[in-house]
Amino acid sequence: MLLSETEMSTPAKHVYMDHAAGRPVDPRAVEAMLPYMQSSYGNPSSLHTLGQEAKHALEEARTRISDLINAEKKETIIFTSGATESNNLAIKGVAYRNKDRGTRIITSSIEHMSVVNTCKFLTTKGFESVFLPVDMYGFLNLESLETALTDKTVLVTIVYANGEIGTIQPVQEISKIVHNKNAYLHVDATATCGQVPIDVKNDGVDLLTISSNDMYGPKGVGALYIKEGIRLEPLLHGGGQERGLRSGTENVPGIVGFGKAAEIAKKETPAESARLTKIRDRFIDGLLKPIPYSFLNGHPTKRLPDNVSVRYSFIEGESMLLSLDMRGVFASSGSACTAKTLEPSHVLLAIGLKHEEAHGSLMFTLGRQTTEEDVDYAASLMPDIVKRLRAISPLTPKELNK
Amino acid sequence: MYTEKVMEHFKNPRNMGEIPDADGVGTVGNPVCGDLMTIYIKVKDNHLEDIKFKTFGCGSAIATSSMITELAKGKTLEEGMKISRANVADSLGGLPPVKMHCSNLAADALHAAIEDYYKRQKEAKK
Numbered sequence: 001m002l003l004s005e006t007e008m009s010t011p012a013k014h015v016y017m018d019h020a021a022g023r024p025v026d027p028r029a030v031e032a033m034l035p036y037m038q039s040s041y042g043n044p045s046s047l048h049t050l051g052q053e054a055k056h057a058l059e060e061a062r063t064r065i066s067d068l069i070n071a072e073k074k075e076t077i078i079f080t081s082g083a084t085e086s087n088n089l090a091i092k093g094v095a096y097r098n099k100d101r102g103t104r105i106i107t108s109s110i111e112h113m114s115v116v117n118t119c120k121f122l123t124t125k126g127f128e129s130v131f132l133p134v135d136m137y138g139f140l141n142l143e144s145l146e147t148a149l150t151d152k153t154v155l156v157t158i159v160y161a162n163g164e165i166g167t168i169q170p171v172q173e174i175s176k177i178v179h180n181k182n183a184y185l186h187v188d189a190t191a192t193c194g195q196v197p198i199d200v201k202n203d204g205v206d207l208l209t210i211s212s213n214d215m216y217g218p219k220g221v222g223a224l225y226i227k228e229g230i231r232l233e234p235l236l237h238g239g240g241q242e243r244g245l246r247s248g249t250e251n252v253p254g255i256v257g258f259g260k261a262a263e264i265a266k267k268e269t270p271a272e273s274a275r276l277t278k279i280r281d282r283f284i285d286g287l288l289k290p291i292p293y294s295f296l297n298g299h300p301t302k303r304l305p306d307n308v309s310v311r312y313s314f315i316e317g318e319s320m321l322l323s324l325d326m327r328g329v330f331a332s333s334g335s336a337c338t339a340k341t342l343e344p345s346h347v348l349l350a351i352g353l354k355h356e357e358a359h360g361s362l363m364f365t366l367g368r369q370t371t372e373e374d375v376d377y378a379a380s381l382m383p384d385i386v387k388r389l390r391a392i393s394p395l396t397p398k399e400l401n402k
Numbered sequence: 403m404y405t406e407k408v409m410e411h412f413k414n415p416r417n418m419g420e421i422p423d424a425d426g427v428g429t430v431g432n433p434v435c436g437d438l439m440t441i442y443i444k445v446k447d448n449h450l451e452d453i454k455f456k457t458f459g460c461g462s463a464i465a466t467s468s469m470i471t472e473l474a475k476g477k478t479l480e481e482g483m484k485i486s487r488a489n490v491a492d493s494l495g496g497l498p499p500v501k502m503h504c505s506n507l508a509a510d511a512l513h514a515a516i517e518d519y520y521k522r523q524k525e526a527k528k
Contacts, residue, residue: 316437319461394457
């Protein structure tokens with residue numbers, strides 16, 4: 001089981017397939033940002049020319065985000081520090097503001113931790129949070145949603161497409177069910193916005209979380225779309241920026257970069273999604289076909305164009321990640337061993353995987369720089385990696401090691 | 403995240419495999435937690451004449467398994483029982499704190515294998 005000398009040496013090739021964790025900033029966005037750090041550094045709240053320059057740039061970015069999701073007007077967009085803050089603001093903001101109407105919040109069992117832990121936190125403040133099941137593909141169970149919706153329900157918060165398994169929810173259908181019961185619908189579009197065209201009017205969304213870095217803008221910026229007429233309690237109190245919903249001097253350079261990234265996404269998403277979908281499906285075939293006891297996590301077609309999540313029986317994710325890293329491929333895993341907790345991903349458990357299956361999962365997220373050659377290279381490494389680790393594992397059936 | 407020593411053992415694990423006619427076998431961990439190790443020992447004149455392992459788990463689980471076989475091979479059974487989790491981690495130049503508990507089971511597996519050997523000896527005498 002020794003690796004050959006060439007395998008041991010530092011790989012010349014670097015293939016980045018962890019875009020869900022972090023993306024490069026589009027050079028056009030970087031260029032747009034620079035003046036707002038060096039020359040137009042005024043505060044948008046200042047009356048003078050430099051301040052008004054910044055204010056203008058801020059509002060232009062707001063228009064671009066608003067255009068990307070087809071919002072009714074730019075004032076529906078509130079800038080935040082990122083998706084975690086947007087999710088917190090949407091959920092706590094609606095819950096606190098509407099406490100008189102009801103205290104029940106409904107969510108799914110495959111949400112991002114910023115939704116999971118916010119909903120759990122609210123249970124310590126007199127609210128009731130319900131985590132609905134999903135099926136084996138990760139689709140929300142719509143019947144259980146109808147049953148769970150009571151007159152006391154003020155908010156339903158659902159991920160548009162989960163970033164780990166890529167499954168895209170039927171948001172329009174969910175919206176109809178939620179609005180029948182007069183609750184608000186918050187959708188976490190962190191992994192979706194910029195990958196798939198989103199239309200908040202058509203989808204029937206009341207609040208939408210958007211992340212800048214997930215569409216090749218800078219990190220540390222995000223937005224929350226709040227449909228006209230919906231009132232929230234702010235999380236941050238201060239100078240009253242962002243219509244009083246998010247006090248604090250605006251991160252102008254970040255927001256400008258985010259705006260530019262949104263403008264680019266609006267123009268390029270349709271063609272890029274089609275390109276990535278083709279590469280994604282080629283990659284999935286390459287990862288699964290040559291290897292027995294290998295499976296796809298999530299739905300084969302109703303999934304994000306950039307998401308590839310697979311699992312291999314009898315072996316563990318981190319050891320696969322390390323093996324890929326040695327060969328220059330950077331991916332992610334569903335195993336606890338790479339995280340701070342010991343439990344495997346709650347998302348993989350929610351779609352019905354056993355703990356050991358969740359531990360054996362690998363996640364690749366593709367991006368604008370990913371080529372067909374890259375996915376072919378990554379796929380070509382897996383048979384040897386899996387074979388080696390299966391030879392070490394006591395769980396592997398004897399006939400597989402022959 | 404890992405020391406060079408850990409990565410070296412992960413890349414080139416020592417004494418990997420099974421001993422079909424082992425004198426003692428110890429299995430610890432649980433696939434549910436993401437770590438499962440089996441240690442096989444062959445005993446001659448109270449010494450660990452041969453030792454092999456099989457492991458399902460992360461990089462540190464595989465590296466600690468490999469390391470314990472190096473530490474234990476040729477030692478007496480009493481010396482084997484004295485090899486601790488800390489000895490294994492230290493010999494690898496340290497492990498990340500989160501791995502100290504879940505993925506550092508190799509010493510337990512070795513102790514279980516030696517105890518299994520003692521048990522088998524006792525039963526043979528009956």
